[in-house]
Amino acid sequence: MEELQGRVAVVTGGASGIGRGMAEAFLAEGMHVVLGDIEAAPLAETTQALSRDGARVIGVECDVSKPESVEALRDAALSEFGKVHVVCNNAGVGGGGGAMWEASLDDWDWGLGVNLMGVIYGIRSFVPVMIEQGEGGHVVNTSSMAGLMPGMGIYGVTKHAVVALSESLWTELNTRGQDVGVSVLCPGWVRTRIVESERNRPEAPRPDPGPEAPQIEMMRKMIASFVEGGLDPLEVGRRVAQSIREKRFYVLTHPHWRNMIQNRLENILEGRDPVGIPPPPS
Numbered sequence: 001m002e003e004l005q006g007r008v009a010v011v012t013g014g015a016s017g018i019g020r021g022m023a024e025a026f027l028a029e030g031m032h033v034v035l036g037d038i039e040a041a042p043l044a045e046t047t048q049a050l051s052r053d054g055a056r057v058i059g060v061e062c063d064v065s066k067p068e069s070v071e072a073l074r075d076a077a078l079s080e081f082g083k084v085h086v087v088c089n090n091a092g093v094g095g096g097g098g099a100m101w102e103a104s105l106d107d108w109d110w111g112l113g114v115n116l117m118g119v120i121y122g123i124r125s126f127v128p129v130m131i132e133q134g135e136g137g138h139v140v141n142t143s144s145m146a147g148l149m150p151g152m153g154i155y156g157v158t159k160h161a162v163v164a165l166s167e168s169l170w171t172e173l174n175t176r177g178q179d180v181g182v183s184v185l186c187p188g189w190v191r192t193r194i195v196e197s198e199r200n201r202p203e204a205p206r207p208d209p210g211p212e213a214p215q216i217e218m219m220r221k222m223i224a225s226f227v228e229g230g231l232d233p234l235e236v237g238r239r240v241a242q243s244i245r246e247k248r249f250y251v252l253t254h255p256h257w258r259n260m261i262q263n264r265l266e267n268i269l270e271g272r273d274p275v276g277i278p279p280p281p282s
Contacts, residue, residue: 001085001136001181002245005030008081010073012064012122013091015042017192018142018185020050021233022088025241027055034077034084036062036070037091056081064091064118065110067125074125084129086244089122090142090185093201095154103154110201115158119165127169130180138181138244141166145188145254148261151276159186170249181247185240188254190231 001007009026013019014035023033027050035050037043040061047059058080062073077084095111119141130137143166146152147159166184173180236253243251252258260275267274 001138001247004086004241004245006032007085008032008034008077008083009086009088010034010036010077010084010126011088011090012036012062012070012073012118013142014088015039015046015059018187018190018233018236019088019090020046021235021237022090022140022240023050023057023237024234025237026086027057028238029241031086032056032081033058034073034080035059036064036073038063062091064089064121065113067121070118070121070125074129078129083133083135084126084137085133085135086138086140087122087126087130088140088142088240089119090140091118092142092144092158095158098153100153100157107154111154111158115155116161116165119162123165123169127173127180131178134179136179136181138183138247139166139169140183140185140240140244140251141169142185142187145186145252145257147184148186149257149264149276150274166249181244183240183243183249183251185236185243185251186253187231187236188257190233190236190253192233 004026009023009031011019011022011033014023014033015037019035019037023035026033033050033056035043035047035057037059038061043059043061047057051057058076060073060076063069074084091114093111093114095107095115123139127139141162143162144155144159146156147163150156163184163186166182170182173182231253239251239253263275
């Protein structure tokens with residue numbers, strides 16, 4: 001999709017972080033934007049802030065873990081703009097910490113429900129619309145470098161699944177001759193509120209982390225420091241817009257991690273043990 005001006009983009013998790021960065025980049029390209037987010041107040045603030053200089057932006061409360069909520073987001077976009085050309089399945093959560101065998105089923109349900117099922121619901125709701133329109137389209141699914149490397153527990157599992165899902169979606173659309181592109185975004189550390197994602201977690205009994213509590217808190221603080229020094233979300237959004245124009249599938253934001261991907265593939269081919277994600281370079 002070389003021409004973005006006048007096209008309509010839907011972005012979940014659009015009130016902050018990478019989602020807002022995408023929205024700002026799309027508006028700079030002359031697109032119309034539909035923001036979906038579970039947080040009503042930040043959604044309203046972001047929608048108002050981005051609705052300037054004639055930009056057409058609407059905000060829709062959306063819980064991507066619920067299929068009916070994603071369908072309502074689609075219906076609101078079509079009601080306002082008549083068409084959808086780009087959908088960014090971006091909303092995500094941290095998914096809990098600690099050893100995965102000690103995580104509760106609520107931890108798994110929450111992480112999988114938002115990070116994986118939210119992407120699946122977005123595909124089911126929007127891809128048929130873009131195919132039926134016959135004007136071309138593009139799907140952007142937000143994974144992570146954690147989706148290309150071992151580690152990071154439930155979060156890593158969900159992000160690996162998003163990569164596999166996106167690869168399969170690309171294959172199925174291309175083998176059927178559909179003019180709908182796919183990109184999978186695999187960012188490294190970006191300045192978002194991912195470490196605060198518990199703020200949007202449904203109420204459920206929390207298991208006692210027990211003796212691992214200090215390690216979990218230390219890891220949380222370490223990740224928070226990496227995120228604080230991470231990439232500007234707007235820069236990520238610009239790279240996503242470029243990938244849509246170029247129909248580029250893999251969108252990697254941190255070049256210094258490319259060697260780690262290469263090493264992982266070599267480890268697989270040589271039957272070596274996996275190596276997890278290291279801290280960012282100082």
